[in-house]
Amino acid sequence: MPLYLCGELDPDERQAWLAALRASLPDERIEDSLDRLDPAAVDVALVANPPPGSLLGLPALRLVQSLWAGVDRLLADPTLPPRVPVARMVDPAMAAAMAETALWAVLSLHRGFFAYARQQRDERWQVLPQRRADEVRVAVLGLGELGRAAAARLALQGYRVEGWRQGATGSPARADMPVPAHEGASALAPLLAASDIVVNLLPLTPATRHLFDAQRFGAMKRGAALVNLARGAHVVEADLLAALDEGQLSHAVMDVFQAEPLPSGHPFWRHPQVTVLPHIAALTDARSAADSVAVNVRALRTGHPLAHLVDRGRGY
């Protein structure tokens, strides 16, 4: 039974993925075009944000394995076959990369490195106050694979880290949390009010869309910073700009945006208190990700349970 790789990949990425997947699954046939496959035989689709409708006409499909960690676009496709299991990507190299980006952003904010970069632009030499890491309170929102990896890495550096999650059924137990974990809507406001830096790693669902709006920014500690490494639609961008311009927030590190690539002329590009990253906080690493795919494909072939299945009702 062949595997079908489809999605938005540039030619180099496509070749890298094919090579990595074929190396990790040497006994499987993997193609990136239905012209080279019998669509009626395909039982696994390996997908990277496929255009809507890509998975129609695959009657034998038994697994949709995402190559990306975020599945919000995939689940929004109304033609996604309704009864086929969907698995998210959990790639240890990607989790490490996300923890690195979260740590870099928190170090930059804590130690004033964004402010020093502005000073360099102005040829200004001025020493800013130095705080210890244990004087900096960091909230990590979202405690899935990526949120837990980031929270653990930050706690290891001595930051005062607390986590928050919505508390949907199926979440990992509290005992698996690397930091104190709060749960549910009522726990969010007090955590935001106490935190110097808020790192967003929530999944994008109807409940988290536009979570960061004027009201939520108003509930944050004055002068706090936002690090958005999750999805652009978590943030109402106009409200963020207003919070920065009023001084309610001091800085935002943004890896994701309502529209990507960030349009030319968007105010974030030139805002001195916004750091723009081109959605690179954590790239899936084809080498280790292919091994994760192989584990799930072998489980399917041998009748074992599939890992990292998406709950479509929950949205992740």
Place this chain on the structure above:
Amino acid sequence: MPLYLCGELDPDERQAWLAALRASLPDERIEDSLDRLDPAAVDVALVANPPPGSLLGLPALRLVQSLWAGVDRLLADPTLPPRVPVARMVDPAMAAAMAETALWAVLSLHRGFFAYARQQRDERWQVLPQRRADEVRVAVLGLGELGRAAAARLALQGYRVEGWRQGATGSPARADMPVPAHEGASALAPLLAASDIVVNLLPLTPATRHLFDAQRFGAMKRGAALVNLARGAHVVEADLLAALDEGQLSHAVMDVFQAEPLPSGHPFWRHPQVTVLPHIAALTDARSAADSVAVNVRALRTGHPLAHLVDRGRGY
């Protein structure tokens, strides 16, 4: 016997130091002016880069305790009383701050965050290749308190870290090293040739002055980066600019300079591949540093061995 605090401190710093020192040594008299002390009675000088000659006329002096980790300027004062022990500052909060700055610089280089900052200036959205931490080789030069703290922190993040020291007598044993440690002049060139990022935390001595010159840059891996967190005089600045402009080096993170503050119009300010920091990689934290001072003052009072004594021949 009173303690005399002297050196280049602005009024706020001076008050913070006096308050912290008095809190850590409640039974001692500590003043920052000889007008309020009997100079003939002063037995401890607490110094922060004192102007040359500051310690003349203190016949009872038994300890010069530096509040800063670097003592090269202090030792260069020809009027420094020749037979009085000099102690360096070893402040755990300062070592933590240095490890944070080294980690931030290495993360920024490894993950392309300086390049992404340039992209933001140009409103350019482009994804750069992502390497794993264990694919990045980092050399830490200098394995004193600060070098070891930085090397340990970097190794903890998964970087391939190796250390180098000159190998003077009195260095800590290899068993205390958090990373593989090379020693002596002949070991330096192979390490430089193999390293993607070189972090300098050497003491400034006649042997290390101008260590980073055209020849040494030529011995580095093509496209490597330099992070100088030690002293400006370790680097021949014109040779660094040439190495950057030739592409031999890709980037330099510079916290220290030949002249500080970095003069207006200096080419580093506007160089796209130079990150300028105003000598803030690690500030001594008066709160924890005062406790270190107290340990040495009590040792002096009770006849116990003094800690962190400087070897004037070695220069640190």
